[in-house]
Amino acid sequence: MTDGPELRTSSPNLASYRIRRERELGSLYATARALTALGELDAVLDSIVREAHELIGTDFTYLSLLGADGQLTLKASEGTISPSFNQARVPAGTGVGGRVIATGAPAWVSNYLQTQDVPHDRTFDDLVVPEGMVALLGVPLLVGQEVIGVLFAADRTERPFEHDEVALLSAFADHAAIALNNARLYDESRSALKQLQSAFLTIERQVAMMERAQSVHESLTRVVLKGGDANEIARLLVDHLRGAVTVFDRAGAVIAQCSPDAGLIDPLTSPPSRRTSPDAVEQARQSGRWATTTDGTGLWHSAAAIQAGDTHLGALLLTRGEEPAPVDIRMLERAAQIMGLLILKETAVAEAEERVSGELLTELLVSGPPVTPNQRARAHARGVDITQLNVIVVAKSATRSASQIGRRLHAMSSEWRGLAGEHLGRATLLATAADPSQLAETVHSRLRRELGSEVRVVAERVTDENWGRAFELAGKCCDLMQSLGVTDRGSTAERYAMFALLFDTERGEDLDRFLVDSLGPLLTYDRRRSTQLVATLSAYFGNVGNLTRTAGALHIHMNTLLKRLDRISSVLGEGWRSPDRALQLQVALRLHDLRSQIDAQP
Incomplete structure (x- = not known):
């Protein structure tokens, strides 16, 4: 029995990443549509398992809700073959579902019938055999801190579940739990409306709050679908929650701020007090959910953790002069979950693009001229004209890794219509520039500011498309700078070239x-x-x-x-x-x- 091993994710190609993200966004949109329609609970349940089945790609998926007696009752399934399995009930404290309910965390087994790590229920085990279930993953459906059910993904062959599968299904389950809970709330509100005609005004306010939450969720979903960013989410929440909103990344740094009076605020130029993380953010990070605190000035700080499974991605903070209502907290949590999906999408796309750019860069440096039609086409797809790449830039730092510097060079590469990545342990940029000296100084200045540490940058002009030779010379000059005591400078290779050729820079x-x-x-x-x-x-x-x-x-x-x-x-x-x-x-x-x-x- 395990919560999922810490495995290294393989490096799929860009097409695989695109397919995966399209599938994820499609599932998100379908769930959001079910929420928007405020359909019957059964319809929402069917939509959740159907989209989870499409998203994860296992043999079958099913969803069980937790009853008052502690038993899990199967409510919806997709891909099952045995009619009797759809009547499954699991007593409290047994099976993978029992472990998920007890811990509030994902759990999986590679072979359910053979594992001894969980208590077995004979009746449920008898249903497993005709269904052919072997590997089983369960993730909690959480509303606030309450587990209301478990979403399962199962295969009919023995295998482990990768960390990214667990994280993806967990993120989806968080989103699905909101849709499920809203459907239940809608059913309850509709029933109450019929029973309590005398409380019409109260119910009307509840419906209005739900519609408001629905409107916000639709807007948040559109932000993700159209490729928006943290600034758009912050601005949208300010409009609906009537307070200042701050978005923190996983390291606690401010990446977006917006207030009702000042609008969007630049985190780099805002006063230090605006960049201070209140206690609510740390409490939300520790709990993985949300927290509310007050300070001596009478302000209320409500923070919701941005999570993807067990991975902390940041936090959303709402600051205003009045205590937030429960519906405001739910709205903030909902926005945090949407923000988590947005971060996952952006991270995957950025990593895939960096990898493809780095691979093409390495090919050019290793193979040299002539450029193949395939290389030319791949570069053109990224807006790069290989024939114009005339300057190579190498950057090194005593305190930062080549991958850290390479990521920042990749972010800059589009400005010079170039390619960037890591090659032979050196962060490298292949660019189009008229003046190598100016390029070296500009790149050095940008890296120095973004890294916050000393960095050596050397630029060398490329002749006859011999990028490999220019890279070798620039790299030697960059090493020689260190031997000469130069730790923080942007320069061309011309100044050090002769000496770099004379001396072994490693000695x-x-x-x-x-x-x-x-x-x-x-x-x-x-x-x-x-x-x-x-x-x-x-x-x-x-x-x-x-x-x-x-x-x-x-x-x-x-x-x-x-x-x-x-x-x-x-x-x-x-x-x-x-x-x-x-x-x-x-x-x-x-x-x-x-x-x-x-x-x-x-």
Whole structure:
């Protein structure tokens, strides 16, 4: 018996993700339509199992409601073959349903008749055999914190249920429970209307609240179906709940805010007090449902957790000057469930798009020219013209992973009609840009702000569609920057290219040893005697050994220059002007100059 193992989800292709999301939204729309129609309870039950069967894709699904005696009674099914199974009743405390009722959490078994983890009821087991049920998953139907029934998905072959199946059916069950509860409430209200004519005004108000809730739910559903975002949900709730609404992500950061007076608020520029998460949010997160608190200013804070199964995705917060009514809380919870489905959809689409973009990027870097028609067509479908991709950008950080940086590069890639992803442990962007230097600085600035940490960014122009060669050079330069002590800069590869080709960037101690062996004696001499022999040698090579131009560049007399050159010879030896020795010194001087510029920066 298990609540579902923590398994890694496979990487399906984009088509699989689209099919899955279309199926999910179709089920959501069908359930919302049943709620909107306020149909008979049996019709709603049939709609729930039918759409759950289509969504999950198991052999059959069924729904059992909890009676006052604690027994679960089957009310609707889809895909069953045995007529007797549809009469199933499970005594309290037995079977998978008993475990779900007791814990209020999903549960599943890979082989129901063989498992010993749950108490068995002989009568129910006799019904299982002709039906052929083997693997069974049950998720609770929750209204507030009360379990009103269990939604089951079953297969006639032994198998485990994946974590994403459990999470998806749980999210659907949360949504279905609302539709089911509303149908029950509607039936109860209709019955009460017939019995209590004297209480007509009270019932009329109840119907009005239901219609209001119905209207909100229809609006929330349209937001999801048309691909809306958190800002639209916040704005819609403000209109109906007459209070300020804040949307938090799973990390507790504000992603949307809206108030009746100010409208939408930018979380990045709002005062710190507006970004503070009240106690209600934390209480809702811990309970997985909702919580209401008050503060010293007389404001009421009501928060509803955004959940997908057992996964916390964030919270919705309503703040206003009066205590919310139960219908307001239900409306907030309903919006949180819709927000959860929206987040699941957006996450799946974004991950699929990132993966496809990253795969195409890797193909181009590995295969190189010529570009195949298939690659060109896949790029064109994403608005990318491969022939225009002329700059490669590599980014690394000591405190952020390549995948974290890669996701942000992917979010930026459309601005430069490019592709982004992770390749050989480096976050990479293949872009269309006229100025590689400006692109490097812009990307660095954006990453620095979004990551909140130091990051190195190197851009290199691509020639002859040889993206792999440009990537290799940019990567080496990015590593060399770290060896030189550069931790936070955007630059082109041109500045570091020659040195990146000369040194193994994974052996930074060799670079230090090279500088010490080449310039160590002169640096020590300058430091101890406050002379300028290193600067003199750099100017000498910079002016190709021309003494007149060297003296002019240093603003010193010729005799002074000659004395300094003699002193250099005494420190380094007479052979420092030989071609091999002179080349070594010039490379060392250039590296020393780069480090000096870095050290001089504030």
